[in-house]
Amino acid sequence: MKISFLDEHLERIYAKVKQGSRLSKEDGICIYDTPDLLGLGHIASYVRRSLHGNKAFYVYNQHLNYTNICKNRCRFCAYARDNGEKDSYVWSMDEIEKRLMERIEEPVAELHIVGGLNEDLTFDYFIDLLKTVKRVRPKASIKAFTCVEIDYLSNLSGLSLEETVRQLKEAGLEMMPGGGAEVLNTRVHDALFPKKIGHARWLEIVRTVHTAGIKTNATLLYGHIETIEERVDHLIALRELQDETHGFSAFIPLAFHSLNTELSHIPSTTAMDDLKNVAAARLMLDNFAHIKAYWVMIGEPLAQVALSFGADDLDGTIIEERITHTAGATSAKGLTQDQMEAMIRSAGFDPVQRDSFYNPI
Numbered sequence: 001m002k003i004s005f006l007d008e009h010l011e012r013i014y015a016k017v018k019q020g021s022r023l024s025k026e027d028g029i030c031i032y033d034t035p036d037l038l039g040l041g042h043i044a045s046y047v048r049r050s051l052h053g054n055k056a057f058y059v060y061n062q063h064l065n066y067t068n069i070c071k072n073r074c075r076f077c078a079y080a081r082d083n084g085e086k087d088s089y090v091w092s093m094d095e096i097e098k099r100l101m102e103r104i105e106e107p108v109a110e111l112h113i114v115g116g117l118n119e120d121l122t123f124d125y126f127i128d129l130l131k132t133v134k135r136v137r138p139k140a141s142i143k144a145f146t147c148v149e150i151d152y153l154s155n156l157s158g159l160s161l162e163e164t165v166r167q168l169k170e171a172g173l174e175m176m177p178g179g180g181a182e183v184l185n186t187r188v189h190d191a192l193f194p195k196k197i198g199h200a201r202w203l204e205i206v207r208t209v210h211t212a213g214i215k216t217n218a219t220l221l222y223g224h225i226e227t228i229e230e231r232v233d234h235l236i237a238l239r240e241l242q243d244e245t246h247g248f249s250a251f252i253p254l255a256f257h258s259l260n261t262e263l264s265h266i267p268s269t270t271a272m273d274d275l276k277n278v279a280a281a282r283l284m285l286d287n288f289a290h291i292k293a294y295w296v297m298i299g300e301p302l303a304q305v306a307l308s309f310g311a312d313d314l315d316g317t318i319i320e321e322r323i324t325h326t327a328g329a330t331s332a333k334g335l336t337q338d339q340m341e342a343m344i345r346s347a348g349f350d351p352v353q354r355d356s357f358y359n360p361i
């Protein structure tokens, strides 16, 4: 008698995964619906290990959030401020240089740069920003700007999308972090972030950026008002674009933190949901090389567990994370390299320090 440790839905999904068959929308919904978390983890881990063995990647990086002034004021965002609010800020080039110099002895391989849509800044500010970072940190890669910022910069400069991207690339932009889509769904967009670019424009910008030779990541902000079906549709939309451009590097499920937002009545995501999102991403996104467990949002202990649920990357050491912490994240604001490696080793994996493009350092 054949004894199966999986329920019939997961058994079917496991068989498809082992054959290398693409999972359907119905499979995606089953993944989120299953109560069998360990069975799901087993299947996701099978894929993760066949791609990356026992390796778990991380980057030594530094975040620079150049301004928190933003005209959009999305309902889920705790970070943005209006111009003139007492804790609003914008960094000058001197301030940016000072922050880079404070860490100049550290082996920072990547600068992660995002900020709000501040109407006082000109397009030249962004060109200067990239050039300043490149001058001070010539060996580090610049991963900067969401598609929301790229759209804003194209409007600000009066340049076409293609020309905007070309000029940013020439000034030093090498990669993009991929946020800003939140959930590729019109209902969620209109309810939570109506002033942000919509589904179609986000995909258009990513397509343009990939065509220009710039890799991006992709994210999903989950745990607010989105449905399971909307999550799965989002993953399938990303998978279809990846088939076309092959420009996505990693996918990062982002757990919503509601503190200090208009949605503060929404409770934190559960560990079950956090792990299911990692596993769903690993199984649905069969054409993405990497799935990240973003320890800032799910906490360091659960990020370790996520390495056995499909994640192969713990993002970075970060150094002073500001955005999720304004929304109540209780994780550290940064990790040392020793802490990061110890975290990976104690989860049973081999740490691999990487650059932005997954080359081992």
Ligand code: SF4
Binding pocket: 070, 071, 072, 073, 074, 077, 078, 079, 080, 115, 116, 117, 148, 193, 196
């Ligand atoms: S999520 Fe981004 S675009 Fe929306 S208010 Fe916050 S900083 Fe602005």
